[in-house]
Amino acid sequence: MLGALTLDQLRVLTTIADSGSFSAAGRKLRRVQSAISQSVRTMEISQGLELFDRSRKTPVLTEAGRVLVAQARQVLRQAELFESIATEIAAGLEPELTLAVDNFLPTQPVIESLQALRDKYPNLPVTLFTEGLGAAERRLRNRSAALALCALLPTAQQDIQTYPLTSIRLVLVASSSHPLAKERRPITRDVLQEHVQLILTDPYDSSGPSHGVVSPRIWRFVDMGSRLEFLLAGSGWATMPAHLIEPYLSNGMLAALKIRDPAVAPDFVLPIYAAHERSRPPRPAARWFLEDIQNRLSPSGARRAAVRSVSKEKA
Secondary structure, three states, X not given: OHHHOOHHHHHHHHHHHHHOOHHHHHHHHOOOHHHHHHHHHHHHHHHOOOOEEOOOOOOXXXXXXXXXXXXXXXXXXXXXXXXXXXXXXHOOOOOOEEEEEEOXXXXXXXXXXXXXXXXXXXXXXXXXXXXXXXXXXXXXXXXXXXXXXXXXXXOOOOOEEEEEEEEEEEEEEEEOOOHHHHOOOOEOHHHHOOOOEEEEOOOOOOOOOOOOOOOOOEEEEOOHHHHHHHHHOOOOEEEEEHHHHHHHHHOOOEEEOOEOOOOOOOEEEEEEEEEEEOOOOOOHHHHHXXXXXXXXXXXXXXXHHHHHHHHHHHO
């Protein structure tokens, strides 16, 4: 009998519950009491149950009535949400936003931007993918993401629009217990080739380009977290983002390797970009998020974040 119900009837029911009587509900809804009574009676007939006990001077909710009032509140909230989302979409807001984020990127600015986005567009459904090597770009191309935050894309790919976000310093490291950390010889390419190199790989195309591979002995990982665990366990050496390994360098669990070979860069900078397909320009929420994350990852934005962090610690 769901088709016999109306939102107006549910609103009448919850207003009676909130105001305490039919007459008070009528005053609040600016209707005569007889109209309120008729609305309730229509609901009771259509659903085949008594919502109010009328044996007293003032009708009170039955046990079934109390349960259904709670359900009516949920339906009304969902109806309000439906109307709000429909209004926003009609005004040009995208129905949903899907983001793909490379795991090289520092997570805190992304978290803060997503929280700010939620405050700005509380009804917008947002899907986030944290991706391994190459996957963020792939999501742009198969259109399962509208915006990607990822490592530098080849400039030959003219179909992709990029926006500079930040640069990540990569450091060549090994566990402090690894033989390379205790190596007395100058660490050259030949020395590195004696040991297992832990590299990130495309989860869907391991035969693709392998940047920075030195050793013929490689273990491939599709996510940064697993590679870090193996690195800490002394399973091999790797080039890691500085912001991820700073705590382990500080506590001595990892050691930065001193490379003595001009053909092997001990550390280098990896540009990180926001990107979207040129044929799919970002819509309002994506544009807002893009501007916000750019501000947070800029040097001035990073300084403001550091000040906020210190202030919280002092508090």
